[in-house]
Amino acid sequence: MDKKKQRFFAPCPRGLEALLAQELTGLGAQDIASGFGGVAFAGDFTLCYRVNLHSRMASRVLWRVGGGAYRDEEDVYQGALSFNWPDFFSVDRSIVVKMTAQKSPLKSLEFTTLRIKDAVCDSFRAATGERPNVDIREPDVRIYAFLTSDTCTLYLDTSGDSLFKRGLRKQAGAAPLNENLAAGMLMLSGWQPGTPLFDPMCGSGTILMEAALMALNIAPGSRRSFGFMKLSNFDAAAWNRLRDAALAAQHPAQPQAIYGRDLFGDSLRDAQVNLEAAGLSGVVQLKQGNVLEVPAPAESGTIVTNPPYGIRIGEQAELAEFYPRLGDWLKRKCAGWNAYILSADMQLPRLIRLAASRRTPLFNGALECRLFEYKIVAGSARK
Numbered sequence: 001m002d003k004k005k006q007r008f009f010a011p012c013p014r015g016l017e018a019l020l021a022q023e024l025t026g027l028g029a030q031d032i033a034s035g036f037g038g039v040a041f042a043g044d045f046t047l048c049y050r051v052n053l054h055s056r057m058a059s060r061v062l063w064r065v066g067g068g069a070y071r072d073e074e075d076v077y078q079g080a081l082s083f084n085w086p087d088f089f090s091v092d093r094s095i096v097v098k099m100t101a102q103k104s105p106l107k108s109l110e111f112t113t114l115r116i117k118d119a120v121c122d123s124f125r126a127a128t129g130e131r132p133n134v135d136i137r138e139p140d141v142r143i144y145a146f147l148t149s150d151t152c153t154l155y156l157d158t159s160g161d162s163l164f165k166r167g168l169r170k171q172a173g174a175a176p177l178n179e180n181l182a183a184g185m186l187m188l189s190g191w192q193p194g195t196p197l198f199d200p201m202c203g204s205g206t207i208l209m210e211a212a213l214m215a216l217n218i219a220p221g222s223r224r225s226f227g228f229m230k231l232s233n234f235d236a237a238a239w240n241r242l243r244d245a246a247l248a249a250q251h252p253a254q255p256q257a258i259y260g261r262d263l264f265g266d267s268l269r270d271a272q273v274n275l276e277a278a279g280l281s282g283v284v285q286l287k288q289g290n291v292l293e294v295p296a297p298a299e300s301g302t303i304v305t306n307p308p309y310g311i312r313i314g315e316q317a318e319l320a321e322f323y324p325r326l327g328d329w330l331k332r333k334c335a336g337w338n339a340y341i342l343s344a345d346m347q348l349p350r351l352i353r354l355a356a357s358r359r360t361p362l363f364n365g366a367l368e369c370r371l372f373e374y375k376i377v378a379g380s381a382r383k
Contacts, residue, residue: 005030007064008048009155011038012057015362016184020057027051048158048228049239053221053246056183056210060159062144067153073112076145076152080119086127088156089231094135095120101147109147116145116154140230160227167224168209168278176203177306177342179220181364182210188360188371189304189340195257196301198337200291202260205271205284207304212275212283215256219246253283259297261289292322292329300336307341319348327352330376339374346370 008029012020017034024032027050029041038059051061065088068079097120099113106112120143121131132141142157164179177185185207191197193215199207213220222243228234262268268288275281285297307326330339331354343349344364349356349372358373 005042005044006048007031007040007042008051008158009035009038009040009062009064010051010055010058010060011062012059013178013181013184013363015360016057016181019184019187020055023055023057024051027054045228045233045235046238046242049226049242052159052163052226052228053242054219055163055180056214056220057180057187058163059178059180060157060163062155063158065154065156067151069150070147070152071150073106073108073115076106076112076147077115077119079152080116080145080154081123083123083154084127085120085123087232089132089141091124091128091130091132093140093230094133094138095141095143096134096136096139097143097145099145099147103149104147105149106147112147113145116143140227142227156227156231158226158228158231160225160230163221165224166213166220166278169204169206169274177206177364179206179210181362182207182306183214183220184362185304185306185340185342185371186211186214189302189338189373191302191304193256196259196298197257198259198261198297198301198303199305200261200289200294200303201305201307202262202271202286203267203306205260205274205286207306208258208260208271208284208286209274209278209280211258211304212256212278212280215258216251216253216280216283218250219243222246222250253279255285256283257298257301258284260284260286261291261294263288263290292325294333296334296337301338303330303334303337303339303341305339305341307343319345320351323348323351324353327354330354330374334376335378337376339376341372341374342369343372344369 014037017039020039021032021034024039024041028047029043031042033040048061070076097113097117099109101109124131144155146153166179197211202208265288268286271286275284344367354374356372357375360371362369362371
């Protein structure tokens with residue numbers, strides 16, 4: 001394995017950058033720099049493998065292969081052509097090129113994306129007489145370009161499918177959280193494995209599953225494949241050592257103080273299917289129940305939940321009726337608990353009529369949200 005320091009960038013859900021930087025530090029990353037929507041870092045390829053395997057909050061790990069200034073599409077093409085792409089992967093690997101841009105003066109990003117693809121194919125044709133095929137659905141190699149107003153940076157994706165796809169969940173609800181956002185919510189709540197965790201509106205169980213993975217010290221990437229396996233520098237022996245060590249560090253699947261409830265039986269069935277497929281069905285305690293009626297499962301602990309919305313509860317009038325009752329339930333049933341409630345509606349949580357001690361901005365995809373913190377004590381102060 002090449003020990004030379006490489007540059008990487010790990011995107012993540014917006015709002016989790018600081019937590020991801022802490023996680024990367026713990027994994028041994030160097031030169032860490034948090035940015036908008038992700039964290040840049042440096043290290044060798046063993047680190048790249050480790051981050052893909054262990055990161056709970058990164059969306060993917062991008063390997064920076066180079067970049068430079070540009071003025072027009074031809075500059076971008078020539079810059080991409082200057083790399084010896086056959087050094088990175090073989091011609092029989094299918095490719096796709098994706099692009100994001102901030103303040104780029106170029107008129108057509110789609111055309112510029114095609115020019116980068118042309119440069120990669122021309123590089124292969126000059127070196128081998130052949131060119132790789134393009135596969136926009138399931139490519140072997142993903143090439144990412146990021147344009148600013150005057151620079152183009154090129155990356156190779158070492159992850160393949162997004163890292164929030166743990167290879168575990170079989171069923172999803174109508175609007176599931178991504179796993180890395182759920183993990184970030186758990187981190188922000190301060191919940192520690194071994195203490196009670198309760199999701200009273202658990203849906204298909206994403207928050208519960210992430211908590212179970214943490215409680216059993218299961219590396220989130222231990223059951224899936226990665227994009228780096230398709231690259232020419234893939235060191236299978238180094239990867240197998242890392243994965244085997246992660247598997248050996250897992251705890252046995254034993255019941256944990258992790259509790260899920262949901263009003264809807266179909267959602268609860270989805271959660272059960274997901275937990276069973278992941279080998280976690282005995283770890284989490286699931287029951288059907290109405291959040292407004294169920295008792296807290298322990299004297300104290302942490303509630304982390306993403307309340308249902310839309311067709312699952314109804315329109316605004318029904319939501320406006322639900323949230324005050326949710327606040328009543330917290331006050332009556334959950335004294336001694338800290339509650340963390342995600343909402344994309346900045347007004348509805350006001351109807352809980354409890355003073356939020358913290359509001360953390362988070363993004364669920366493009367949807368701006370807040371994670372509201374409520375510390376519930378007997379006789380909690382009403383707004």
